[in-house]
Amino acid sequence: MTSDTAGQPRWLAEFQELLLTTGTLQQFLQEAATRTVAAMAGVSCGITVRTTVEQYTIASSDAYASGIDQIQYHHGEGPCLDAITTGVIHPIPDLARETRWPRFTAAALARGVRSSLSLPVGGTDPVGAINLYARSPRAFAAGQRAQAIAFTSTITGAITLAIQLAQQQQLSADLLQALETRAVIDQAIGVLMARQRCTPAEALRILRRASQDRNVKLRAIAATIVTGISGTPPANARFHPR
Incomplete structure (x- = not known):
């Protein structure tokens, strides 16, 4: 050497x-x-x-x-x-x-x-x-x-x-994806609360039941609900790690 x-x-x-x-x-x-x-x-x-x-x-x-x-x-x-x-x-x-x-x-x-x-x-x-x-x-x-x-x-x-x-x-990327998914679900919960006059927990149960009945991911169900109200697909919330 x-x-x-x-x-x-x-x-x-x-x-x-x-x-x-x-x-x-x-x-x-x-x-x-x-x-x-x-x-x-x-x-x-x-x-x-x-x-x-x-x-x-x-x-x-x-x-x-x-x-x-x-x-x-x-x-x-x-x-x-x-x-x-x-x-x-x-x-x-x-x-x-x-x-x-x-x-x-x-x-x-x-x-x-x-x-x-x-x-x-x-x-x-x-x-x-x-x-x-x-x-x-x-x-x-x-x-x-x-x-x-x-x-x-x-x-x-x-x-x-x-x-x-x-x-x-990779863990950070997975966490960011989970946070962005949660943001869309929260938007859908807000829509259902206004429509159904229900609590957040009840709105989440409605989403989960629809996901199970249709065999579709929860985020996809939530995105469909938000799109139906706004006319455009929900934009992912952007979380930036420090």
Whole structure:
């Protein structure tokens, strides 16, 4: 590895700059995968993230890596999935001698994989894994394996933070959508209160009953009522997070 004038590995400085300059999580992780293989020649890299319902490859250095990741998802077994589940690094020095994941092993060998290294992202509660695949056995022995671990440890914090920020952004978007939906429902409740001379609770029950009887979402029923009065579809209220 090359170093800058302060003795810091050049790839570390590049990743620090990358974290500051990339605009999205996807861009950052794609660049991370690409630069991983640039720093460790002869390997392919896939980055897996875990959601509450599935695992998927969010970025990869090439189609080869994402294809090997997909084999694990399809069969529900493999070093990547175990790394995420256990939080433990899973090296495979020689896939031809591996017995823990027979379906993954057979399919990966057929595609030329001979060794791999799966490293959990996120400490004791992993949010994903970085997967390195090589076409030669023992590609991650000794120095190169130590290099891979050090490299991954350096970017793990950044990846974890990026994923958490993306999840928070999604939560904020979901909240804003819920608030906008509620605003339309409140408008419809006001219309029904004036028409039916009823309380807010009674108006809401009318809306819910209509939604169930017609098998239509509550917001759609509310929007129809508001449109019938105003002549135009209701405008979503705009809520801006601080």
